[in-house]
Amino acid sequence: MKKIKEIVVLSGKGGTGKTSVAASFALIAGKDAIIADCDVDAANMHLVLKPNFAHSQVYCGGDVAVLNQDSCTLCGKCKEVCRFDAVDFSNGRYTIKDLDCEGCGYCSHVCPSGAITMVERKSGDLFISHIKNGSQMVHAKLSPGAENSGKLVAQVKTNAGRIAGEVGCEYVIADGAPGIGCPVASSLSGASLAVMVTEPTKSALHDLKRVLTVAKRFNVRPLCIINKYNINSDQTAVIKEFIEKEGITHLADIPFDSSFVKAMGQAKSIIEVDSKMKALLEETWGKVKEIAQTV
Amino acid sequence: MKIAFTSEGKTWESKIDPRFGRAEYILIYNQEKDTLSVIDNSEVTKQAHGAGPSTAQKLFEIKPDVLITGNGPGNNAAMVLKKLNLKLFVNAHNSTVKEAYEKYKNNLLEEMPF
Numbered sequence: 491m492k493k494i495k496e497i498v499v500l501s502g503k504g505g506t507g508k509t510s511v512a513a514s515f516a517l518i519a520g521k522d523a524i525i526a527d528c529d530v531d532a533a534n535m536h537l538v539l540k541p542n543f544a545h546s547q548v549y550c551g552g553d554v555a556v557l558n559q560d561s562c563t564l565c566g567k568c569k570e571v572c573r574f575d576a577v578d579f580s581n582g583r584y585t586i587k588d589l590d591c592e593g594c595g596y597c598s599h600v601c602p603s604g605a606i607t608m609v610e611r612k613s614g615d616l617f618i619s620h621i622k623n624g625s626q627m628v629h630a631k632l633s634p635g636a637e638n639s640g641k642l643v644a645q646v647k648t649n650a651g652r653i654a655g656e657v658g659c660e661y662v663i664a665d666g667a668p669g670i671g672c673p674v675a676s677s678l679s680g681a682s683l684a685v686m687v688t689e690p691t692k693s694a695l696h697d698l699k700r701v702l703t704v705a706k707r708f709n710v711r712p713l714c715i716i717n718k719y720n721i722n723s724d725q726t727a728v729i730k731e732f733i734e735k736e737g738i739t740h741l742a743d744i745p746f747d748s749s750f751v752k753a754m755g756q757a758k759s760i761i762e763v764d765s766k767m768k769a770l771l772e773e774t775w776g777k778v779k780e781i782a783q784t785v
Numbered sequence: 786m787k788i789a790f791t792s793e794g795k796t797w798e799s800k801i802d803p804r805f806g807r808a809e810y811i812l813i814y815n816q817e818k819d820t821l822s823v824i825d826n827s828e829v830t831k832q833a834h835g836a837g838p839s840t841a842q843k844l845f846e847i848k849p850d851v852l853i854t855g856n857g858p859g860n861n862a863a864m865v866l867k868k869l870n871l872k873l874f875v876n877a878h879n880s881t882v883k884e885a886y887e888k889y890k891n892n893l894l895e896e897m898p899f
Contacts (some may be wrong), residue, residue, distance in 0.1 A: 493879055552833040593833075613833075639833035644807050672834045675859040679804040707863070708856040709875050709897070 494654045495782040496647070498528075498681040500666040500674065500705070502697030506689040507717040510750065512665040513538045513759045514771040515778070520623050523661035526650035527629040528677045530614075530638040535665050538759050541619030541627045549630060551613030551639050553593035555586045561605035568597035568606060589635045616645060618653065626653055638667055640676035647680060661782070670700050678708040682785050685741070685778060686714045690725035695732065702736065711785055713739045713778065718746035739781065742774040788814045788889070789849035789871075790882045795823045801885050803855025803878035806836030806862055812882055813847055837862030845869060853877045853885050857897055867899040 499515070501508040513535055516525045527535045555576070557568070562584060569577040569584060576590035577597065586597075586606075598606040614632035621627045628650040630642060650662045664681070667673030678684060684705045688698045698714075705712045714733045719726045726743070733740055749764040761768040791808035793800045802808035811824040824847070829839045841862040844852065852871050855878030857863075866873065874894040877885040888894050 640807070640836055641831070641833045644804070644830070644836075675837065676807070679806070679856050679859070681856070704859070707858075707860055710856060 494651055494662060495660060495682040495785070496651065496662040496664060496680060497683050497685060497778060497782065498664040498666045498677050498710070499685045499687060500677065500701050501668065501687045501694075502670065502699075502701035503688070503691075503694045504668050506687045506694055507744070507750075508668075508687045509535050509538075509665050510754075510760055511685070511687050511715060511717070511744075511771070512663060514761045514767075515663050515775050516621070516625070516627075517623055517759050517761055518768075518772050518775045519625075519661060519663060521625050521657075522659060523625060523663045524650045524654040524657075524659050525621065525625065525627040525629075526646050526662055526664040527627065528638075528643045528646050528667050528673065529665045530630045530632055530642055530646070530667070530673075533629060533631065536619075536627075536629055537757050539621040539623075539627055541617065541621050541629060543617050543619050545618040546615045548612055549614045549616045549642060549645065550610040551636055551642060552611060553595065553608040554588060554591050554611040555593070555595070555597050555606050556609050557584060557586050558605045558607070559583060561603045563603045563605070565602060567600045567602065571596045571600050613639075614642070616642075616649070618649060625659075626657070628653070638673045640672040643667060643673045643676035644679075647677070651680075661779075670697075670704050674701065674704055675708070678705055678710050681708070681710045683778065683782055684710045684712045686712050686738075687717055688714060688729060689718045690716065690722040690729060692725065695725070695729055698729070699732075702738075711739075711781075713741050713781065715741050715744060715774065717744045719743040720745045741777050742770060744770060786816045786851070787847065787849040788816065788851040788853065788886065789844060789847065790814070790877075790885060791852075791854040792882050797821065797883040797886075798881050801853070801855055801878045801880050801882060805854050805856070805858040806838075806840045808840065808854070811840070811843065811847075813849060814886065835861070838865055841865035844871075851889070853889060853894065863899055873897045873899065 499512040613636035666677040753763045791802040857875040
């Protein structure tokens, strides 16, 4: 059996076109790839790929403190130690503010009467769906106030990898988490290649540099796409110089085009509304596949 | 000498887990005693955040001389591991634990500096 290649699409900065690129790759790859949406905080890939939410499972991200009023001796130690100000005292009793509780368990540890227990908190749902091109997608929806985590990303990717193995798919395409924190570390860990989508702005270059250090740490080979390259040719030149100096494979320059806006308005991928862009992204995906064979 | 492997299972035939922090098992091979012991790391995989440092902390209790893994530990985990003065070898995934050990003995693994 061939090894499954996991291609993670990252940007560091928001709004560079990471999800547009990932969704295009997903549609071009068709049944060759299982899609993993690891950008769970504000998941939007489903808007374009139209999953059917076929299977769902509960995701628990962490614990929440639960206070049993009957055993509470009103000592106030819980309120004293809580770093998140999640313990409230009013009307002569202590209560835990669910949304503020980070689940660290300090209060439960210091409670002399054992009135506080830590219970698993439902943080969202994980879905395994069929998408409009006949392939499958693993994605998640968080409960209000819940946040993405390395654990959730790991679960999304593990499920995608498992399905790819079952159906004999060669690729997993992961829309990576934004930033450089724990979810990004989890997006990169286990990946074969990282496609960095950047744009010619100063903040995008700054964030590209940051995310590259994380990719390097995880020994994942980075590739780069400059999106909207024609909105600032000076800055595009700066980025090109940087990636060349770093020895990063430059995959493609994608022009800014109003067809992106049109596609988004119709909840479609750019490749469905613009044949030129389709050709460019097909060529780019072809390069990614070629490089994936070498890692 | 003790050699630690991040592993998807509990035996020599198990695959190396490319992930460090969220590896399901850590296998420890004690060369002098010729024993392979299993550390169940599944509790850490249930942690929402900070899996890397937690797994690194576990290794602190064992103090292996060598760590063989896949993509490698992240920055936070690496900061902890650095204090152990161990040798870190990466890109050993796509092999079984046994194959990775053979590669290590034949100097075929890639050492990653901290």
